[in-house]
Amino acid sequence: MMNWFAHPVTRLVFLGFLAGIIITALHLATRQVIQLNQQQYRVQQLRELIDPAEDIRHVNENLYITSQSDLITGFIFSASTEQGYNGVIRAWIAIDLDNQVRGVRVYAHDETPGIGDKIDITVSPWITTFNEKTLHQYDWRTRKSGGDFDHITGATITSRALIHTVKSGLMLAENEIPTWRELARANHE
Amino acid sequence: MNELGNISREGLWSNNPALVQMLGLCPLLAVSTSIVSALALGLVTIFVLTLSNLVISAFRSVLADSIRLPAQIMVIATFVTLADILLQYWFFELHQRIGLFVALIVTNCTLLGRAEAFASRNRVGYALVDGLSMGLGFALVLLAMGAVREILGQGTLFNNLDLLFGAGFTDWRIQLVDNGFLFMLLPPGAFITLGFMIALKNRLTLPRRDQFSENENSQKENRSQNSSPRI
Structure with a gap:
């Protein structure tokens, strides 16, 4: 059997x-x-970067469009760096149409707890230092090196990595904004 | 009935998986940084351990010796995967924090240890009680470590409890001191906390030095029986 x-x-x-x-x-x-x-979860994280009245639309894994009453107000894109103290740091960068930073949020990192993790908004407000910054009007280095940005005490490497990431993000965005606008239009129709 | 009492006493205290068998240290050390992560991982461990014990015990007559271990690992891995999916279904934000360690429960030797040492040789009812009490014993140690490390490392208690139970539990957060002692949140803090807890357990159960010489021989025997084989 x-x-x-x-x-x-x-x-x-x-x-x-x-x-x-x-x-x-x-x-x-x-x-x-x-x-x-x-x-x-993703959108809830991104909402912190924009006005409550605005909408967020998903374009692809790394790009979101923000809009208000059908007019595009800006973009949120992801950027990452391996120049931190430990592993990859990933962040969302929100910009308006003039490529001015509306806000930056780190969403994944392995920096040292208590020191480097001050890049996380839930730990320290340091990350808001990027708000309203633009690519060309500022010197994207730490104050210690003669630039315009404060670094986190004890976490110079992490701070530099973040400053560099946002700067390269803005440089990328400067070239990509026309393409993204096209994408947004196509996405809307 | 007495048999069941013995089984649960073993898991909760006298043969506690974390304090006596010292199994499953990876999740124990990694996740015990706060009460909420400890509680979540403890609950998942109880869930997986109980169900895998149950299934392995129920199937024990069909599982020949040659395939027993792979079959046990498969059963455990299945329940861990199910728990992982359910966690994403109900507590997505919490899963974002402890998800990595949920998958690692497969490698928690407590599970394979109980499956092999107990569930594959005992009746379903006993295996169920064994799984529950071993899981609970592990979860309680995890929770105690989580509490100690959260208080000392972060200065809070019950922080982020709302991730597990919903928004109403935000108020449970207690701020004891403004700043914690960071060291306790890092891996060395985990080892030291566990070390103190094992020392405390031994202080309570092992005889003191002055009593030791009197019945040294019988105690030695006792201890060698207590420490079960490690896997």
Whole structure:
């Protein structure tokens, strides 16, 4: 009786198959809600950077468009650097149409707790130092090196990495804004 | 009934997975930085440990010796994956913080240890109680470490509890002191906290030096029985 089931390997394969079915079933049942959670979480993070009245529209993983009553007000794009103290730092940079910074938020980093993690808005407001800055009117270096930006005490490397990231982000945006506008128009239609 | 009492006493105290068996140290050390992460990971561990014990015990007659270990790992990995998905479904923001360690529960040796040492040799009911009490024992140590490290490292208690229970729990946050002692949040702080907790446990259960010489031999035996094989 049930000879095919006697071999241990058959049993293991059967068990694996069963596990696969259960996981797939749960995945399919929860997929949509999880995707929605992910988008909500993302948008909720980005909302902090803009006016409550504005809308955020998703273009792709790294680019969002902000608008108010159907007029584009700016863009939010992601930037990252490996020049921090430890691992990759990822941030959202919100700009208006004149390429002026509206706000920067770090959303992933592994900097030292208590020192480098002051780039995180929940730990310290330092990151707001970038608000309303523009690419050409400021010297994008730390004050210590003769620039216009304060660095975080004890975390010069982290601060420099952030300043550099925002600067390169703005340089990129300067070239890309026309393309992004096209994308926004296409996205809207 | 007494048997069940013994099993739960083993998991919660006398053979506690974290303090006596010293298994699953990776999640224990990494996640015990605050009460909310400790609580979340503790609950997931109880969930996975209980269910995997249950299933492994129920299937123990079908699982031949040659495939027992891979089958156990598969069962554990399945439940961890399910827990991971459910966590993303219900507590997405919390998952963003501890998600990495949830996946690592697979490597928590407490699970494979209990599956192999207990669930694969005992009745379903016993395996269930064993899973529950071992999970609870692990979770309580995790929670105690989370509390100590949150107070000393951050100066708060119950910070971010709303991630787990909803917005109403924001008020639970207690600010004890303005600034914490950062060292306690870093890995060395975890080792030191655990060290003190094991020392405290041994102080309470092992005989003192003055009593030691009298019944040294019997105590030695006792201790060697207490320490179960490590995996």
